[in-house]
Amino acid sequence: MATTADFKNGLCLEFNNDLYTIVEFQHVKPGKGGAFVRTKLKNIKTGRVIENTFNAGVKVTTARIERRPHQYLYKDDLGYHFMDNNTFEQVSLPEEMIDGHKFLKEGQEVEVIYHAETETALSVELPPFVILKIVYTEPGVKGDTATNASKPATLETGVEIQVPLFINEEEVIKVDTRTSSYYERVKD
Numbered sequence: 001m002a003t004t005a006d007f008k009n010g011l012c013l014e015f016n017n018d019l020y021t022i023v024e025f026q027h028v029k030p031g032k033g034g035a036f037v038r039t040k041l042k043n044i045k046t047g048r049v050i051e052n053t054f055n056a057g058v059k060v061t062t063a064r065i066e067r068r069p070h071q072y073l074y075k076d077d078l079g080y081h082f083m084d085n086n087t088f089e090q091v092s093l094p095e096e097m098i099d100g101h102k103f104l105k106e107g108q109e110v111e112v113i114y115h116a117e118t119e120t121a122l123s124v125e126l127p128p129f130v131i132l133k134i135v136y137t138e139p140g141v142k143g144d145t146a147t148n149a150s151k152p153a154t155l156e157t158g159v160e161i162q163v164p165l166f167i168n169e170e171e172v173i174k175v176d177t178r179t180s181s182y183y184e185r186v187k188d
Contacts, residue, residue, distance in 0.1 A: 002062045004037040004054050012044070014061040015052070019044040019115065019122065021065075027056070044113065044122045047099070064116035070124075072108045080104065082112060082124070091121060098124040100177040102159040105132065126177045131186055132156050133172050140165035150182075 002011070007025045020041035029035040035056035042049045044065070054060070070082040070091070079092045080101065091112070095101050103126060104110075113122045137153035150162040155175070163182045167173065174183040 001059050003060070004056055004058055006062075007037060007039070012063045012065045013041070014063050015041060019063050019065070020050075023049060045097075047123075065122065066114045066116050067111045067125075068114060070110050070112045072104050072106060072110055074106060075104075080124075082110065084112075085109075093121055093124060097121065098126075100126045100180070102180075103130050103132070103155075103157055103175060103177050105130070105157055128176065128178060129174050129183060130177055131172060131174055134163070134167065134169055137163065137167065137169055139168065 004027075007022055009022055009024065011022045013020050013022065020043055022039055023042045024040040026038045027035065028038055037054045037056060039052050039054065040049055041052055069085040071085060073081040073083055073090065075081070079094045080098060081090055081092050083090050093112070098104070101124075108130065109127065111125045113125065114120065115122055132155045134153045135156050138151055140151070149165050151165055151167075152160050153163040153167060154160050159180075161175065161180060161182060163173065167182070167185065172186040174186055175181070176183045
């Protein structure tokens with residue numbers, strides 16, 4: 001148990017029979033009436049952000065979550081398969097639990113978030129940037145770089161993103177998994 005005085009960004013709460021992390025909070029002491037805490041809470045399972053106001057001093061139930069390193073193995077009809085880097089146990093998770101699943105490449109390191117009390121997997125987080133190879137893109141036209149133009153490119157995982165005109169097939173690029181966008185070209 002914790003009170004509103006213990007709030008900090010990243011704290012995990014059991015709220016409305018679900019798990020939420022605090023994204024943002026603000027203690028408010030109006031001139032008239034009691035103090036309260038205005039919060040933005042992110043649902044761990046769905047990723048949806050809600051706003052809620054707690055009266056100052058209210059007790060809330062905290063939940064312990066753990067981040068464990070896993071390695072992505074493969075995908076089949078049962079879902080995406082990961083191996084715990086410490087215990088070598090394998091776990092199969094559905095696509096809905098994985099943010100940015102379209103950027104998963106075999107052997108890639110990810111973090112699986114577990115609810116510590118029940119030992120259930122809640123979600124999978126990819127690293128902020130992944131390095132992928134371009135398997136197909138139209139060739140850029142020389143001299144066509146006066147503007148910040150882009151073209152579609154298909155990556156080795158099958159996803160299509162927009163890249164600058166100077167990027168060619170077989171090049172390796174860094175992709176931002178949070179925005180699903182090109183970040184930079186990777187030098188050999």
